[in-house]
Amino acid sequence: MRELALNILDITENSVSAGAHLIEIDVLADFAKDEMAIRIRDDGCGMDEQMLATVCDPFTTTRTTRKVGMGLPLFKFSAESAGGIFSIRSEKGKGTEVVATYRIGHVDRMPLGDFGGVVLQLVTMNPQVDFVFTAQSGETTGKLDTRELREILGEDIPLGAPEVRSFLREYIQENLVDIFGGRL
Ligand SMILES: Nc1ncnc2c1ncn2[C@@H]1O[C@H](COP(=O)(O)OP(=O)(O)OP(=O)(O)O)[C@@H](O)[C@H]1O
Numbered sequence: 001m002r003e004l005a006l007n008i009l010d011i012t013e014n015s016v017s018a019g020a021h022l023i024e025i026d027v028l029a030d031f032a033k034d035e036m037a038i039r040i041r042d043d044g045c046g047m048d049e050q051m052l053a054t055v056c057d058p059f060t061t062t063r064t065t066r067k068v069g070m071g072l073p074l075f076k077f078s079a080e081s082a083g084g085i086f087s088i089r090s091e092k093g094k095g096t097e098v099v100a101t102y103r104i105g106h107v108d109r110m111p112l113g114d115f116g117g118v119v120l121q122l123v124t125m126n127p128q129v130d131f132v133f134t135a136q137s138g139e140t141t142g143k144l145d146t147r148e149l150r151e152i153l154g155e156d157i158p159l160g161a162p163e164v165r166s167f168l169r170e171y172i173q174e175n176l177v178d179i180f181g182g183r184l
């Protein structure tokens with residue numbers, strides 16, 4: 001995986017599979033400190049302690065089609081090979097929080113990549129899930145809350161409707177350029 005955005009997509013798919021109703025995704029950058037953090041939090045089924053203890057080992061998975069789950073190990077690796085820290089907290093029946101931090105300027109830090117595209121994909125492909133995205137750099141913060149969007153659009157217009165989709169695509173890209181300016 002060459003883009004952190006694809007890691008985010010992968011980790012968020014775990015949250016969707018866990019039956020989450022609300023998923024919060026933050027990308028926070030502090031250029032002055034050369035630090036960034038990615039956080040994905042869900043209210044899905046969570047994991048018990050035994051599962052949690054082994055979940056970052058690539059041979060742990062509840063998949064039946066193949067034995068190796070790579071989402072969490074790869075996300076962990078992305079942080080730890082770029083001067084950062086990975087952490088996961090989970091409570092059975094409550095939800096899960098995954099955090100990865102990075103040195104922005106580290107030679108092995110993967111680029112963020114098409115985070116806007118991932119946001120758009122998640123929002124339009126998962127009508128049963130609400131998302132809150134936060135992008136922050138210094139004083140500048142952008143937020144997208146699908147609960148607010150759904151309220152504005154009403155029940156008849158889905159977030160995946162073509163007009164909504166193209167509006168969202170532009171809105172998200174503009175905001176990400178304002179906040180990160182292509183620096184991630
Ligand atoms: N947010 C979550 N909520 C509940 N369980 C989770 C969550 N994230 C991961 N898990 C559990 O941890 C296991 C390992 O996740 P991981 O993403 O590493 O691999 P996978 O999803 O099984 O396979 P892959 O991501 O490679 O397709 C999952 O199978 C799932 O049982």
Ligand SMILES: [Mg+2]
Binds near residue numbers: 010069072
């Ligand atoms: Mg996975």
